Amino acid sequence: METTIENHIKQTFPVLGMTCAACAVSVESMLKSVKGVHDAGVNYANQTAWADYDDSVTTTELQNAVRAIGYDLVVDVEDPQQVQQEAQLAHYNELKNRTIWASVLSLPIVIIGMFFMEGSARALPYGNWIMMALAAPVVFILGRSFFTNAFKQARHGRANMDTLVALSTGIAFIFSAFNTIYPEFWHARGLHAHVYFEAAAVVIAFISLGKLMEEKAKSNTSSALKKLMGLQPKTVTIIQDGIETEIPVAEVKVGHIIVIKPGEKIPVDGVTTNGNSFVDESMISGEPVAVEKTKGEKVFAGTINQKGSFVFEAKKVGGDTILAQIIKMVQQAQGSKAPVQKLVDKIAGIFVPVVIVIAILTFVAWMLLGGENAFTHALLTSVTVLVIACPCALGLATPTAIMVGVGKGAENNILIKDAESLELAHKVNAIILDKTGTITEGKPAVTQIIWEKGIPDQSIAGQVLLAMESRSEHPLAEAVVNRLKKEQIQKAPLQSFDSITGQGVRAVSNGITYFVGNKNLISAAAVVISEELIALAEKWQQDAQTVVYFADNRNVLAIIAIADKVKETSRQAIAKLQDMGIEVYMLTGDNKQTAAAVAGQIGLHHYKAEVMPSEKAAFVKQLQAEGKIVAMVGDGINDSHALAQADVSIAMGKGSDIAMDVAKMTLITSDLNMIPKALKLSSKTVKTIRQNLFWAFIYNLIGIPVAAGVLYSVNGFLLDPMLAGAAMALSSVSVVGNSLRLKAMKL
Incomplete structure (x- = not known):
């Protein structure tokens, strides 16, 4: 495991022959004594050593220094962990x-x-x-x-x-x-x-x-680490020049086309190109239900194919796969x-x-x-x-x-990056939660579509709505498309299509002009909206739902409620944290009305709306200045500054790579109930x-x-x-x- 930064190499090596804690101290001091080594550390429990050294230093020099006092480093071999296990x-x-x-x-x-x-x-x-x-x-x-x-x-x-x-x-x-x-x-x-x-x-x-x-x-x-490593298959079947060939998984390269048969483990991360099946992704998502995979779906190393078979293109191999990153995080944490x-x-x-x-x-x-x-x-x-x-x-x-605490966390979908956060987490008395993607699903979805009474042909109107939203680039349009496709609706032909900045879209189908957008668009089009729909739209807005209007050139035909749903487990998890005596805060860049509605749904007393990313970090500092031990939970790039500032930083596993890189803990699932569990794990480990x-x-x-x-x-x-x-x-x-x-x- 090696990282290189500005002519520095930081690498972890298995150590052979250590028999006590004083041995670990001796190995560490010998590594530090090598000219060109900036820092080094040894973990006796998992028999590893790491060194941060100049690229002018060879691994043989490090090995010789350790051998001089009766121990050995495993260096320059293809699978050092295997060599260590055999030794x-x-x-x-x-x-x-x-x-x-x-x-x-x-x-x-x-x-x-x-x-x-x-x-x-x-x-x-x-x-x-x-x-x-x-x-x-x-x-x-x-x-x-x-x-x-x-x-x-x-x-x-x-x-x-x-x-x-x-x-x-x-x-x-x-x-x-x-x-x-x-x-x-x-x-x-x-x-x-x-x-x-x-x-x-x-x-x-x-x-x-x-x-x-x-x-x-x-x-x-x-x-726990051995179980994770056991998720990696040893060989893989690839297609080259139309012929199926079995090769070691270590030889798989990005772009290889891989065949997955029923019951096989997926060897690397990639995207399906042909076939369909259901894949057990519980080791990544924590969800017990197998996920359907059709063309264009992502698949991940270590997950298990069910009854079907499919072909996929390798996108991430070796140490870049999600499974490899999980193993690396567990190794680093157990060695920290x-x-x-x-x-x-x-x-x-x-x-x-x-x-x-x-x-x-x-x-x-x-x-x-x-x-x-x-x-x-x-x-x-x-x-x-x-x-x-x-x-x-x-x-x-x-x-x-x-080691046991980190392993227990990994078994429960809690990845701990270093021992310091595990030791500190039980002292946390203030937790800051990002809203979107942390408390909520992070994916806007249609909650309701209400049609105006007396529309002569609702099915035709639905086809036009699908055609217009399919061509719209607005983020909320995808939610409408997904909903209509579930209802098996087909697209109507459009003769023209225009996007109206800040308001919505306009299109012509079968000689009739249609509009999809916000209230400003409807007002500008001077179309009629019934009192019943007006009242309903106002109620939805009070409930923190976005209202989208669909109209022809005379009347509003339907109103659509879109919301980023609060996760089913969020309220329960927040109640548990509050019962533990922890102050829970929600920070969001969303408007005050939406923030208040979400806070009400989940039983939160402390929240701030319209918060910029830099203001999140400032709020963390403010709580720290009040003497609080602060945990920050987020999933996006905009949370990374606050995550870095917090005493304990927790990233949601389905969030951005940057958030996961900065955070000291990662929850593989998006279930906030993992947070009380992580704090309990910290408390038990420290005890x-x-x-x-x-x-x-x-x-x-x-x-x-x-x-x-x-x-x-x-x-x-x-x-x-x-x-x-x-x-x-x-x-x-x-x-x-x-x-x-x-x-x-x-x-």
Whole structure:
């Protein structure tokens, strides 16, 4: 995924080999250290990195910088996500095998260490030697990645979770090995030569098990993205020189003629040229009813053809399709950082060095104050501090919740462009709604046609009306044409046709002059209009409907009411927002009479009419100056300035491309009920982030002092490194598990 602006390239790469939040901080700092890189960021939860760099920088330079500390970037491949998925699957399988073997070898070590330890009545002959033989492959073969990664980090003056694990298990094993080979050192001093092979081995096993569960859970957080990607077919049938040929979807170019058979997924965006069918477009529109497709209709990638078949011309391919844009938005949002995450990243960056210092201080304190078994206790507590203080839970707290929240939004037709808007949306207390296309359908439609009583041949008059409006260029004429065509009316022949600027049109058919237009046109033509039609026209105008008059050279034959219908869900959605304590405002460029009528229909108390586009942005600023957190909802180019100004910007999915580009959230459907759902999603996601951070911090605040031995003077309790390893693994899994609860949430 790449964008280029003024010799800058901004590109996202999958990252391989990250195992903790501190890893993400290390990768980010290495990318930023490359000359020519302006900014970079890493998301641990979805294993991606982005970099904003000069076009003089090569992707190989970025890759080499990351490889220097033990990780890898996937660059210059056709399908980087596929490469990453394959690498992650291979890593998962390797991790599973390592975990199984570490557990198998650790079990006898634990049994010997707990029940048949040296010096007990049931001591197993050569028990320490057997435990050392079993622990060595666990620590140095099955756990070798911890040591190699820690070494690569240390070469660059960095530390991460692997550093903690390597130090703790390495020191425990070397100390135990020394005591096994040369126990006389302690015996000569009247002390027992303790060994901690079971601690070293079980810590590796527990941490591997925790990572395995974490990898499994993290793969579930991106399930929404996988579902979206699954909507893309792999191959497509095209027609070249009259012959049907199957090619990979990646090779489709604009202008290719594509055949779609019953039940097939549509591969790219285009326009139908032949055939007809019904297409399930629920993934784009959210509407369950299949849409009929005839010649000239648009079709979209990822939608599913029903029983018919048709041919269409490709118009947008690859990354330009609506589906690709949706996938890109979800990827960017899942990879973006919420403001709170930036603070967490800083903490994770200094956390590991601080823990190492605490472990050293713990060792020194025990050596000075520990009494008879000072060295043994000093070693045990410092190792336990290193084991329990893993920053994984801290690093996973925010990004896993963001990933699941963004995915949940995508499943519910709410596309979230960045994490900041997701974190901020629940604070919104003022919402501004554009009228046309947001509250209303955005398409003028005929609501009523009332004919004058006693017209000798209404069907002929209807044919003339259709013929005149078909040739009119006025936007309202299309609404009349659509209505008459539904009534199966045919066009009458016209002998002449004239457009009268600002009033309407005039035409002659079968020697009779006809007029279609506003009241000024009728007045200028001096035709008669009945009192009944006058009263009805006035009533329609009060209801915010536009009145179109149709007359011959003597009488008004019919009046037509045209209105931009209020969406059926608008009133319900606005009532929900008001019940949430949010002030809802409607801004429109329409006249005051229309604005008042629409506001009355939907139960709105705050509205402004005849508002220019620049005034919308000024109104947003005015509300912000009053201390409100403002959300702007719009669908047109005229809303883009206000969308950019708002704290949270929401675009309607059927609106303009500019509005969707500017907005931080996009509602794929035009249903305003999605807005309360988006705010609820924000609230639940932020609540989950806070829960995760609370437990991650509490775990470390309680765990590290206990591991250091603060309870020893109270009740003689010292935490075993094995239990510390289990607690560390459980903390990471619990944070991911808590985030996954969002998937079951009902919006």
